[in-house]
Amino acid sequence: MTWTELVMAAAPMQGDQPAVSDVRTGEVLSYAAFARRVTRAAAGLHRQGLRYGEQVLVNVPLGATLPVAVHAVAWAGGVAVPATAGSARLMISQGPYDPTAFKVEQVFSFRPAPGTRPFSELLAEGAHEFGPLAGPALTLDGVRLFDHDELAGDLRRLATRLVIGKDDVVIAAVSEPFRGLRLIDLAMTAGAHVVVAHEPSLVGCRVLAAERRATMVVAPYDLARKLLGDPVLRVIDERAVVSSLGL
Structure with a gap:
């Protein structure tokens, strides 16, 4: 299964469920x-x-x-x-x-x-x-x-480390587009919903997470460190989604 096939694989089951929501534009992309x-x-x-x-x-x-x-x-x-x-x-x-x-x-x-x-x-x-x-x-x-093989294989390895389920709502508070793309790819392989935040503050990230009933946030180290300890959110350093590619 190629990279794009892997990312699209959940579409038949998820259908009109949201795959990606963009906070800035309000656009919602379904599977x-x-x-x-x-x-x-x-x-x-x-x-x-x-x-x-x-x-x-x-x-x-x-x-x-x-x-x-x-x-x-x-x-x-x-x-x-x-x-x-x-x-x-x-x-x-x-x-x-x-x-x-x-x-x-x-x-x-x-x-x-x-x-x-x-x-x-x-x-x-x-x-x-x-x-x-x-x-x-x-x-x-x-x-x-x-x-395709490298990108698909890396997604499979990531999925074993950063376990995401179809009921997860993931806040993408990442610092640059490629990290965000890898996170979207990873979440979509599981049928999850990614909410793209744009340079959120600590308070903004917490408010957004509460509004969207998020279960996970992926953010730069400094922001991720401040979010640790939240009883509901799993907090992931954004470097984890690209480190295995040597980036």
Whole structure:
């Protein structure tokens, strides 16, 4: 089972249950919507001529749209490159982008922006039902490539250490998008619900956890240390979700 297959595996059972909620935008991504958008956007990328192993820039912040963008690229056989600058033929953005920082031919944006095409265009026709069996899927620097087997195997190992169940509500108070993406991946393999917080304070994190009836929070060391001792929350240092990848 490849990386994206593993993350989508709970979708048939979880259906319209929330997978990712974004506190900042209010968007809620269900399991069914995630699987549908990933497979349809992958088909759209193929229509744009995406080649196996071709790198696609992903200029999308942590939230409900990031896992859709990254896994659509991987499911299409491309290599997702989370980036704030770079060169590639294709890019997926959240909204406006700086053309002096990015050298790209086509940009598909989740929000209307000059010089971009709507991400919804990628969803227009059919779905790509079968992703790659293996091969490169993601890079953070354009040099070291993480393949499907490595990313899926790491998720399985993480699941034995950071046990998450389908009834868990996990607050993602992480410091950067890739750590948040790995946490979302991990939680989705279990059918859990991730609530993405954005740079929360200690009080803000506690309030959010109470409002969402959270059972777990993953946060930077300093914030995690202050949250320890809560009788309800399991508190995890964010480094735990990427340390086994050597990051």
